[in-house]
Amino acid sequence: MQQIWDEVGESDSDRDKMLLQLEQECLNVYKRKVDHAVKSRVFLLQTLADARVELSNLLSALGEKSYVGVPEKTSGSIKEQLAAIAPALEKLWNQKDERMKEFSDVQSQIQKICAEIAGVSGPEESPAVDESDLSLKKLDEFHDQLQDLQKEKSERLHKVLEFVSTVHDLCAVLGLDFFHTVTEVHPSLNDSAGVQSKSISNDTLARLSETVLSLKEDKKQRLKKVTK
Template identity: 50%
Template sequence: MNSLILKQLIWDEVGEDPFEREKVLLDLEQECLEVYRRKVDSANISRARLHQELADSEAEFTHLLLSLGERSLPGRPEKMAGTLKEQLDSITPALREMQLRKEERVKQFQAVQGQIQKISAEITGQTEYNGSSSHVTVNENDLSLKKLEEYQTELQRLHNEKSDRLQRVERYISRVQNLSATLGMDSSMIITKVHPSLNELSGLSKNISDSILSKLHSTVESLEEEKKMRLEKLHHLGKALTNLWDLMDTPYEDRQMFSHVTSLLSVSSAEISTPGSLTSDIIQQADAEVKRLDQLKASKMKE
């Protein structure tokens, strides 16, 4: 206002035309209106921005509550009052706490789901599985404790299944080792042939897939069949030896050399577990002895 009075005095002294004065005053008024309008527009924009920030914060807070399966956050007022800035300041700490809760819950889901994927891969024999948690996809729309418990239950079920499969694998391996020892075979080679990871020296996690369990089962059956066949051969050879000994009145001392063969005559396959009792060498030696005695018998009959 002081500037306007000063301007009037100057105009009076100069003798400025009234119309020119009016024009200047109108221009000044217009400039003032423009400045005022800009200030109002800026205030409106600021208010709209605060409204949007508040709405976004409330929407995110509500979404976090729903996704985490929580009804409310202790300490946050149900109804907010005050200016927009005060309301925004009121919800910001609560929102940050919910964001931190979400981050922690996501980590829990990643850990559990990662273990589920890892054990599932082990059960299916996927040796190329990448166990990085970064490959785990978490449904962030449902991070409730109920959902987490469902995953934990599934993880426990898989742990139990893995443990059961490992026990079955160990039982098969033990059976292969026992049968191999009885038959005089290299159990390590047989087991490695089924899968390299089954060999303790490999340093690999044992493959516990259905296909490996099936191969182990077939291997045990094959060794059992080989055991029966060898025992049948030794039964046949043992009877032949006994008949030839009796026929030729073989001394007791000579018979003792093959007592380990004749002692099996009344033994079933299931009863034999002594290491080295059914080796191929024993069968070959017994077979050679039967042939030798047959030749000896034939030569005596010619005399």
């Protein structure tokens, strides 16, 4: 640089100005590099903190106290710590997705049977899953609830079929149209509907009971007339 200035004939004052300018430019570049490094460090630290929080939240939601593969001690650079946590996070996210599907499935079945018992059409949308509690304990509670409902559904269906059979026999004795009589109670009670498709609602059971009582009373009155 000195040789170039000598050849050009730059004055000492101009040379000093140029040197100061170069120093300032170098300093500015250095500051920008430092600022970038600081921001990068802050970003990585925040990412690491977020990853640890996410890890903790996932373990809590899944009801896990610990997880194999999660580093217990923090050591190494920030990037190394992130790299150590990443595989565990990936596995836990996948585990959460699978658990969500299990919850959604069992809750949908519960929702469907509850709707059948209530005699209403089930909602088209899947039930909301509480992502804060995806523990196996909670899942078992839903499975227990589903088993109870399935048992109740089976018992109700058995009662419905018994009532329908009784209605059939009484209609045969009284010379009444069984199909017309039973479908007046509920359209699903005709023979063409599958067993699992028959209504098991409180209203259907109550109306079947009333129908049986009415037919029995009709039969009783007819017998009285015959015996007179």
